Amino acid sequence: MKWVIILLAFITIFPGSAFGATLNLRATWTANTEADMKEYRLYRTDGTRTLIGTIPHPSTSYNFSVTVPDQSSGTLRFVLTAVDTNNNESLDGSPASYSYNLDTIPPAAPKNLSVQNQ
Amino acid sequence: MVNLFHLIWFLKAEKRMLFGNGVKSKQIMSKGRILLDKRVSGFSIKIMKIFLLILLLTIPLFIQSAWAANIKLTWDPNNEPDLAGYKVYYGTSSRTYGPPINVGNVTTYTLTNLTPGKKYFIAVTAYDASNTESSFSNEVVKEPAPIDFDQDGKTDIAVYDVTNGWWFFLYSFDGSYGFDAIGVGGGAQRVSVAGDYDGDGKTDVAVYDTVYGWWLFHYSSGGYFYDHAGQGGTGYTAVPGDYDGDGVTDLAVYQGSTGHWFIQYSSGGYGFKALGGVGRIPVQADYDGDGTTDVAVYDVANGWWFFQYSSTGGYGFDAIGVGGGSQWVIVPADYDGDGMADVAVYDTVYGWWLFHYSSGGYFYDHVGQGGTGYTAVPGDYDGDGVTDLAVYNEASGFWYFKYSSGGYGFDSLGGPGKVPVK
Numbered sequence: 001m002k003w004v005i006i007l008l009a010f011i012t013i014f015p016g017s018a019f020g021a022t023l024n025l026r027a028t029w030t031a032n033t034e035a036d037m038k039e040y041r042l043y044r045t046d047g048t049r050t051l052i053g054t055i056p057h058p059s060t061s062y063n064f065s066v067t068v069p070d071q072s073s074g075t076l077r078f079v080l081t082a083v084d085t086n087n088n089e090s091l092d093g094s095p096a097s098y099s100y101n102l103d104t105i106p107p108a109a110p111k112n113l114s115v116q117n118q
Numbered sequence: 119m120v121n122l123f124h125l126i127w128f129l130k131a132e133k134r135m136l137f138g139n140g141v142k143s144k145q146i147m148s149k150g151r152i153l154l155d156k157r158v159s160g161f162s163i164k165i166m167k168i169f170l171l172i173l174l175l176t177i178p179l180f181i182q183s184a185w186a187a188n189i190k191l192t193w194d195p196n197n198e199p200d201l202a203g204y205k206v207y208y209g210t211s212s213r214t215y216g217p218p219i220n221v222g223n224v225t226t227y228t229l230t231n232l233t234p235g236k237k238y239f240i241a242v243t244a245y246d247a248s249n250t251e252s253s254f255s256n257e258v259v260k261e262p263a264p265i266d267f268d269q270d271g272k273t274d275i276a277v278y279d280v281t282n283g284w285w286f287f288l289y290s291f292d293g294s295y296g297f298d299a300i301g302v303g304g305g306a307q308r309v310s311v312a313g314d315y316d317g318d319g320k321t322d323v324a325v326y327d328t329v330y331g332w333w334l335f336h337y338s339s340g341g342y343f344y345d346h347a348g349q350g351g352t353g354y355t356a357v358p359g360d361y362d363g364d365g366v367t368d369l370a371v372y373q374g375s376t377g378h379w380f381i382q383y384s385s386g387g388y389g390f391k392a393l394g395g396v397g398r399i400p401v402q403a404d405y406d407g408d409g410t411t412d413v414a415v416y417d418v419a420n421g422w423w424f425f426q427y428s429s430t431g432g433y434g435f436d437a438i439g440v441g442g443g444s445q446w447v448i449v450p451a452d453y454d455g456d457g458m459a460d461v462a463v464y465d466t467v468y469g470w471w472l473f474h475y476s477s478g479g480y481f482y483d484h485v486g487q488g489g490t491g492y493t494a495v496p497g498d499y500d501g502d503g504v505t506d507l508a509v510y511n512e513a514s515g516f517w518y519f520k521y522s523s524g525g526y527g528f529d530s531l532g533g534p535g536k537v538p539v540k
Contacts, residue, residue: 073200073248103248107201110193110242110255116455117260117271117503118188118228 020069021102028061029080029093036084045095046077057082073101187232187271189260189503193242195225200247208240212257212363212409215241234271235262235319237365237409259409259457262319262365263498265312265539267296267338269320273497275517276539277510277532278310285310285323285539288531290499295531298323300336308334312539313358313367317384322367326356333369347371348388349380357400359411361389361428368411372400379413393426393433403450403459405434405476416448423461436461438472438480451496452476455504455522464494471507485509486526487518495538499527510538 027042037057042064044050055062066076076099079092191206203223207215221227232238241254265273270291277286283304287296300323302308308325311333315322320338327334331350335343347369350356354371357379361368366384373380377394394400394415401416401423410428417424421442425434438461440446446463449471453460458476465472469488473481485507488494492509495517499506504522511518512534519527532538 101248101250103200103246103250106250106252107196107198107244107246109253110196110204110244113191113193113240113242113255113258115240115258115260115457115503116190116192117501118190 020067020072023066023068023076023098023100024063025066025076025098026061026063027078027080027096031058031060032082034082034084036086037082038085038087039083041081041083041089043079043081043092044076045079045092046075052078068100068102071103071105073099073103075099186230187234188228188230189232189238189240190226190228191240191242191258192226193255196244196252198244198246202245202247202249205243205245205251206240207243207254208238210236210238210365212239212259213241213254215239218243232260233269233319235266235269235314237262237360237363239409257408259404259407260503261404261409261452261457262314263501263503264451265321265497266290266319267321269318270501271498272501273499273506274321275499275529275531276312277515277536278539279536280304280306281535283308283325286531286536288529290501298336300325300334300342302334309356310537310539311356311358314338314365315358315367315369315384317364317366324358326350328352328354328356331371345369345382347380347382349373349378355400357402357413359402360404360409361411361413363408363410363428370402372415374399377415391426393424398424399448401448401450404428404457405450405459405461406430407456407458407476414450418442418444421446421463436474438463438474440472446472447494449494449496451505452503453496453505453507453522455502462496464488466490466492466494469509483507483520485518485520487511487516493538495540497540512536 039057040055042052042062044052052064053062075097077095077097079095082090205218205220206227207218209215238260239257241257243254244252263271263273267274267287268289268291272290274290275288281304283299285298307329308327311324311326312321315335316337316339318339322338323336325334329351331346333345350371353375354373357370357372358367361381362383362385364385368381368384370381377392379391381389391413393413397419398415398417401414402411405412405425406427406429408429412425412428414425419442421437423436445467447466449462449464450459453473454475454477456477460476461474463472467489469484471483488509491513492511495508495510496505499519500521500523502523506522507520509518515530515533517529
């Protein structure tokens, strides 16, 4: 089973909901060539490993959404695996990451700046 | 600043100044200033002449030397959990800065290699883990030391010979002596108005004609010039200051009968303000700490201070509470080191200094000398950015200091007929 490589593309953000902001992302990869290929599995690996979706072969892209806290910033990490018709799952492909920054609120201006000769 | 004529004359004058008042067997060592330690004989005068000649010939070299100043900044820490650091901005005009210095997540930073004699405006921003940057902090201003002819960041001792229009200096950077003259002679008609009119960071020799309102300069950057503020002369008082905050001294006059201020900005154009009137003398200084001179007057009879702040255009009032009268003279300066001029008066009879600090509180102090026969000459003689107390005795030419950094000092320059430059 070959490893798979995925690419992630940012699509849209729907910020400001009560549950946080929604990042609409698109993952793309190169198709495997095995004759018994069945599907691909996309996992999110930052934090607890979570299955994002199962995509039938020979698809090479997947649109999905991730909810993140409002005004947050960080990096999301994903991996893709390939699964054959006997449900044999490959090792993780090369990880892909996506950094986002929804923090538009700057810190407060520093206070009580003073100057002394030295 | 020193030509051959001046040099020859100065060697003769120095002999009189240094030894003509009966000063002898006096070892004086104060903050690197010159020391004298022997009864003066003919031989030692020759040695001293040679010594002074060497000093004077080297003065231009020293004055051209590049001095660097460091200033320490501190600010309060931010409390955002994702705070990542701070950036320091500085420049030579308000709210116009060069590229920031990313100083990391600290709350103190030392700016180095600044040019003494220059005015610096400084602010800080905070940024978070997302590199989102805050607005600017309050702006602080690093003011140059007043009366700094050698641009070392310290006030120099200087006197003006009223009769002849001669200037004598004792440079703080190496304790050497200097001389200058504009060439128009002296007399009570002309008063010294030293300031940095050419904006090179060094104080320039300048006099103001109290009859016709002309200003005459010998720029430290070279050349002799004259100018006029449009108004001035009889009935006016010269009130030079940095009214546009560009670090260059502006020409300005105050008309005592009307309380009108006429300003010729070094950055261009003219200004007019109205504050004061009969019985109120000008006492311009930077009371709000924005780097710009505020117009202000002192009511001599009552000891009241009135201000118009350049930062807001608003008006202010203050009083130390000791009343007025001719016994008190005004000596506003930044004695508490917060960047704002403090209301302060000097007791010409007993030598006491009374303050109302801009940072709060009323205080008094004494140099150890002072009172009748002494003139208050506050300045930043130790170069720490805080005004020191100092008095000058015209009869003896002696200067006494109480440094803000601690300790007392003494120097000798001047004598009868020579008024301190301040």
